[in-house]
Amino acid sequence: MNILERWLGHINPWLAIALTTALLVIGIVLDIRAKRRAGRQLALADVLAYLAFGPIAILFAAGFWAAAQTETLSRAMANGVILMLWLILWSVPAGIYLLTRRHSGRRGLHTALWHVFILFLGWLLGRSWGLLLFSLPLLGIFYFYLHQAALVTLPASQPEDREENRLRARILRFYAWGMQSAMYVVADHAGRKVERRIAGPIARGFGAPGLLWMRSHQVAGITSGVEFRRVDGPGVVYLNRLERPFQIVDLRNQLRVSTLDVTSQDGISYKAILFMAFRLDREEWSDPLYQAICKENPLLERARRPARRNSTYPYSPLRVQAVLSRTGIKTHGGEQTTLHWDEWVVSQVEEAARQELHRHPINYFWQTAGGVTQALEDIAHAITNQAGQRLRPAGVHLLTARVVNFRFSDQTEKEIDSISQQQIESWKSVWERKREELLARSEAEAARMQQEAWAYAQSLLLTSIAEGFERVKQLHPDLPSSAIALLFLSAIQDYLTRYQPGEERNLQNLSAALGRRKQTGHSDAGVEH
Incomplete structure (x- = not known):
């Protein structure tokens, strides 16, 4: 007689019924409170699940009570209960596949079948002792290495933080069962591309949190439905139920x-x-x-x-x-x-x-x-x-x-529209008029300055000649004035001939003028003589 049969033979049926009912009520109350804390309302599926748990619990309690009546009936009921348990266990993979096939394909189905197979193999090898000494150690080794793999494969903001490591391991465990939440990665440095690398629901009330991986210069605005929830980052951000990244903000210049x-x-x-x-x-x-x-x-x-x-x-x-x-x-x-x-x-x-x-x-x-x-x-x-x-x-x-x-334009003149062309022509005409006015004022100013310079130079020349004439008169009182004037004119003409060839035109004009003055001086001298 195995452990389960012995336990069924000594159980108090009324205690079994009371404990089953109490556990059922406590489980329902805890589930309702968890849903309320998560902001989730009770759905029709939840109510149907609660109603289904009641008959199942009563069925097991009645089986326990019947098994406790006689040893033969106890053995028969124990085998029936065991058979029912294995049937339920072998149906679990099908339920998990229906629950997770949309986002995970057959990954949850394979993990569930592997777990049931390990448990069933342990049962075949040694019944309860086979489960204890063979199945549970294998499952423990599997989850240990799964925990170590999570610390290597999943990113972390603070690798030494035990709470964050626990979340990473939880994410990978639920990923193995196909019940993961959505996982996002910011694919570029500017934060424009937020890719959902691993699909998963965001409205599931149980399971592991979602994950968002960013660079060290990025933070994320996170929303929950239509409500802005928080700002988090940089690095790895864990997303709760209904949360998803809204926009990524680059903190650099x-x-x-x-x-x-x-x-x-x-x-x-x-x-x-x-x-x-x-x-x-x-x-x-x-x-x-x-x-x-x-x-x-x-x-x-x-x-x-x-x-x-x-x-x-x-x-x-x-x-x-x-x-x-x-x-x-x-x-x-x-x-x-x-x-x-x-x-x-x-x-x-x-x-x-x-x-x-x-x-x-x-x-x-x-x-x-x-x-x-x-x-x-x-x-x-x-x-x-x-x-x-x-x-x-x-x-x-x-x-x-x-x-x-x-x-002004990247187009050719033929492609410029008429309005723009007219504006440009108007602008050009304004500047042309201003340029002509400026040139006219400059020419007039230059002519005025030239005339002033000529008059000033002429006055200086005449003053110098008059002063020189007076000095010569003082030195040679008997010398005629016409002779003195001719000497000054000859000296000036000799000085002018020393200019460069580039000024020939001005020199010719000045020489001609001096020649005419000399002739006039000769005629004046003849008259005086």
């Missing part, structure tokens, strides 16, 4: 370059190349800045400083939540795509840049003191201030934003 279609204040269309650098705000805010931000976004009242400052990239979960709350859905060409947090930041900076560039005429780049470089510097300062005031309440720190270059 973000660099973006975009091309803007801009219209100046005077109606000239051109393209501006905009460069920007930003990141999730990781600085501790001063009192005035903190009060101003809290007025615009009450969500950041407890986000004055980063809450997690021990990592390479410190961050505040509330600031991450603030920037993720600005994202949404964008429609382009009839297709709806997710608007990521960095795309929203870029759109805000682009809008501020368009507004600032529209305030200035196209001449502003050349009329500013310091030229184009100083004009672009002033515009960059204005864009950074304007866009930074919008982004700070959203948890984003704009480091810089500047227009690095601009061009």
Whole structure:
């Protein structure tokens, strides 16, 4: 007589019925409380399962009571109970396959069949002792190596943490049974591609948690249904029931370059190349800045400083939540795509840049003191201030934003539309008129300065001649004035002949004028003589 038969022979039937009923009620109460803590309502399947457990428990209790009446009946009922137990065990793999085939295929079926086969083999080898000495050690070895494999194959944020190691082992155990939850991996450094590497339900009320693996510079916003639940990361994040990743936030400095279609204040269309650098705000805010931000976004009242400052990239979960709350859905060409947090930041900076560039005429780049470089510097300062005031309440720190270059069109003149061509022609005519006016003023100023120089030089020459004439008169009072004048004219003519050949035309004109003066002087001298 084996252990089970002896136990059935000495059992009190009323105690068996009482214990069975008590265990049934306790199990139902604990299951209901667990579902309520998880936020799950009782379903029709739960009620039917509770109702099914009652008759099964009463059946076993009645079998125990009947088996305790006589030794023959006890042996017969024991064999019946054992047969029923094995039938239930061999039907378990089929139920597990039906439960897990959608996400796991036949993996749960194979694991369940292997477990039942090991138990059945141990029973055949030695009944109860076979189960104790053969089946249980094999299953223990299997789960031990499964635990070690989980520590090697599954990623971890803190490999020395015992609680995290326990969760990793639990995930792999349920994976072996085909009852795993969904597991996600961020496939790129920017956080755009969140791939579900292992399929699994997210609404299951039992089993292992889900898993999300990210890089050391990434954190994730996690939602539960339509409700934003939390921000977690970096590294490995364990997901509870109904939780899934919403968006991934890169904590590193973000660099973006975009091309803007801009219209100046005077109606000239051109393209501006905009460069920007930003990141999730990781600085501790001063009192005035903190009060101003809290007025615009009450969500950041407890986000004055980063809450997690021990990592390479410190961050505040509330600031991450603030920037993720600005994202949404964008429609382009009839297709709806997710608007990521960095795309929203870029759109805000682009809008501020368009507004600032529209305030200035196209001449502003050349009329500013310091030229184009100083004009672009002033515009960059204005864009950074304007866009930074919008982004700070959203948890984003704009480091810089500047227009690095601009061009008028990538098209040929034939492809430019008539309105743009007319604007360009109008702009060219304005500049042509300004150029002609500037040239006319320059020519007039040059002529005036030339006349003033000629008159000044002539006055100096005449003054020098008069002074020299007086000195000669004083030295030679008897020398005629005409002779003195002829001597001065000859000396001037000899001096002029020493100029370079490049000035021949001016010298010829001046020599001709002096020749005429000399002839006039000869005739005057003849008259005097």
